[in-house]
Amino acid sequence: MAGEKENASPRLPAGRHGLPREFVVQNQRERIVTALVDVVAERGYNATTVANITKAASVSRRTFYEHFDDKEACFLAAYEMVAEHIAASMRAAAEAFEDWPQQVRAALATMLAFLAGEPELARLMMVEPVAAGGEIAARHRASMQGLIAILKAGRPEHAGARPLPEATEEALVGGIVSLVVREISAGRSRELERLLPDLVELTLAPYIGAEQAERLARS
Amino acid sequence: MVAEHGFQAIETASVCARAQVSGAHFDRCFADLEDCFLAIHDEALEELCERVRAVSAERESWHDRLWAAGTAAMRFLRENPVRARFLVVSVSGSGDGAAGRRDRVVGRIADILDGGRGEGAGEGERRRSRCTAEIAAGAVYNTLFCKIEGGAVERGEEFLPELIYLATMPYLGQRVAEDELAVQPLR
Numbered sequence: 220m221a222g223e224k225e226n227a228s229p230r231l232p233a234g235r236h237g238l239p240r241e242f243v244v245q246n247q248r249e250r251i252v253t254a255l256v257d258v259v260a261e262r263g264y265n266a267t268t269v270a271n272i273t274k275a276a277s278v279s280r281r282t283f284y285e286h287f288d289d290k291e292a293c294f295l296a297a298y299e300m301v302a303e304h305i306a307a308s309m310r311a312a313a314e315a316f317e318d319w320p321q322q323v324r325a326a327l328a329t330m331l332a333f334l335a336g337e338p339e340l341a342r343l344m345m346v347e348p349v350a351a352g353g354e355i356a357a358r359h360r361a362s363m364q365g366l367i368a369i370l371k372a373g374r375p376e377h378a379g380a381r382p383l384p385e386a387t388e389e390a391l392v393g394g395i396v397s398l399v400v401r402e403i404s405a406g407r408s409r410e411l412e413r414l415l416p417d418l419v420e421l422t423l424a425p426y427i428g429a430e431q432a433e434r435l436a437r438s
Numbered sequence: 439m440v441a442e443h444g445f446q447a448i449e450t451a452s453v454c455a456r457a458q459v460s461g462a463h464f465d466r467c468f469a470d471l472e473d474c475f476l477a478i479h480d481e482a483l484e485e486l487c488e489r490v491r492a493v494s495a496e497r498e499s500w501h502d503r504l505w506a507a508g509t510a511a512m513r514f515l516r517e518n519p520v521r522a523r524f525l526v527v528s529v530s531g532s533g534d535g536a537a538g539r540r541d542r543v544v545g546r547i548a549d550i551l552d553g554g555r556g557e558g559a560g561e562g563e564r565r566r567s568r569c570t571a572e573i574a575a576g577a578v579y580n581t582l583f584c585k586i587e588g589g590a591v592e593r594g595e596e597f598l599p600e601l602i603y604l605a606t607m608p609y610l611g612q613r614v615a616e617d618e619l620a621v622q623p624l625r
Contacts, residue, residue, distance in 0.1 A: 263534050349540060352531010353446055381616045384600045386581055393580020394573040394604075397544055401572065404537055417569040421608055429611050 248286045250276045252297045255290075260339035264294060264347040264355075294355060298348075298362075301340055305333055306365040319373045320427055320435050324419050326369050327395070331411045331418075334399065338408035345400045363392045373426040383425055391422050441523040445475060445532040472533035479529065479539050482521045487546055489514050500553045501606070507550055508602055512594035515586070522591045526583050540579075548575035554609035570608050577604045 254276035258267050269290055273283050287293040312329040313322035334341035348359035370388040377383055384390075395418055402411055420429075420436035427435075439448045439456060450471050454464050468474040493506040515522035525543065529536050552571035578601050585597055599621050607615035 265534055346537055349530055349537045350532075350534050352444065352536075356530045379612055379616050381619050384603065384619065386584065386600065389584060390577040390581045390604050393583070394575070394577030397576025397579060398569065398572050400537065401541055401544070404541065414569065417567065417573060421570065421573050424612060425607060429608075 247276075247278055247282055248296075251278060251283060251286055251293060252300065255293050255297050256339060256343060259294070259343055259347060264351045269293075291351075291354060294347075294351070295358060297343065298355065298358060301344055302358075302362045305330060305344070306362070308333060309365065309369070313369055319376055320423050320432075323369060323373065323422060324415075324435065326366065327418050327422070328412070328415055330366075331399075331415055334403070335409050335411040338403075341403050341408045341411070345396065345403050349400065363389075363396065366392050366395070370422065373423075376426045378428070379425075387425055391425070395422065440475060440528045440532070441520045445471075445528060472535055475528075475532050476535045476539060479525065479532075482518075482525050483539075483543060483546070486511060486514050486521075486525065490550075494550070500557050501610075503553065504550065504602060504605060508598050508605075509595065512598050515582075515591050516594040519591050522586050526579070527587050544572065544575045544579050547578055548572045551575055551578075551605050551609075554606065557609050566609065574605055574608050 251272060254272050255267070258271045258275050262271065267290065269280065269283055272290070272293065273280050276283075283293075287296065309326040309329050312325040316322045316325055334345070344359075348355045367388045370391060374383065398414060398418070399411060402408065402414065416436040420432045423432035423435060426432075439453060448471070450461065450464060453471065453474070454461050457464075464474070468477065489510045490507045493510045494503040497503040497506050515525075529540050529543075532539075548568070548571040551574050552568060554571075555566045581597070581601060581604065585591065585594075590597070599619050602618040602621070603615050606618055
């Protein structure tokens with residue numbers, strides 16, 4: 220992944236290169252964000268400094284502050300970029316199916332596959348926000364709304380005697396995230412996909428019943 | 439102070455001033471502010487667990503233990519709103535040790551829920567793993583987080599049926615768990 224990132228945003232040639240300013244600015248911004256991802260993966264968010272990021276990105280401190288107010292703003296830019304990618308992938312995976320339980324399964328499978336394939340980003344997206352707190356933790360919670368919306372669409376499937384509690388979806392997503400964070404923290408990011416059957420079963424059970432949820436999860 | 443302002447907003451000097459101790463005394467007790475936070479978190483969690491253990495031990499069935507543990511925990515959190523916020527909400531943003539402490543709280547809840555294996559009949563009677571307990575515990579923790587962050591901790595017992603529903607659903611099945619939502623908890 221590191222190689223791909225370097226290729227995506229190579230360091231500009233030194234001196235007068237004649238490149239359009241817009242390209243230079245965009246290139247610098249991408250390099251800074253890419254550098255933050257690398258440095259945070261190595262040191263953790265709290266131990267990362269702006270100096271670490273500028274050194275890894277080969278940009279000046281002044282350039283950094285032309286793009287971002289501080290380390291938190293830079294982290295949020297990286298977070299937003301990845302969060303949007305994951306959300307779009309999950310939506311696309313879900314839309315490939317007509318029935319809601321399959322949509323949930325596809326969305327969860329896509330999320331787990333992405334995180335398993337990108338352990339550095341998995342840590343950045345799921346573990347660091349807890350340590351960072353503040354705006355980053357709030358943004359992290361807000362980013363779960365996409366999955367919450369996918370689950371809420373299953374309410375008409377619920378055949379129980381009582382309506383589901385209002386906070387059911389938020390709780391279920393909290394349970395999913397909690398287990399995923401635990402696995403990533405334990406260094407088992409690459410094994411995340413093995414959680415899929417348990418996550419699917421427990422997520423679907425309140426809506427379609429435990430037996431049907433189990434069948435679908437283990438199929 | 440952490441419960442009031444959040445961990446990131448406080449400094450060692452202001453903690454020492456509030457506690458009326460010198461900086462040197464603080465340094466003798468803790469490596470840094472995070473170390474201090476984690477020590478207090480451990481202490482508060484242990485006190486909560488002790489309360490839960492004391493009432494749970496008297497109950498024979500897993501279901502009764504769950505209700506007893508939930509009632510004791512909600513009472514503790516309602517009676518200690520500052521510690522409730524400290525234990526569940528403030529842990530977010532309190533440094534690299536925070537995720538570990540959050541995991542520890544979820545792990546303690548999962549320990550209790552894991553006792554539900556083999557409890558179900560019919561719909562709920564199927565193989566369950568530690569994963570089941572951890573997902574359900576995460577769901578319970580997240581609900582607690584939202585309620586406490588939203589300032590609803592003084593109504594802790596009111597949302598206990600919702601927590602018990604989340605905890606029992608994977609083990610007892612949807613139909614049985616739904617009945618929990620109709621229970622009027624004792625305050």
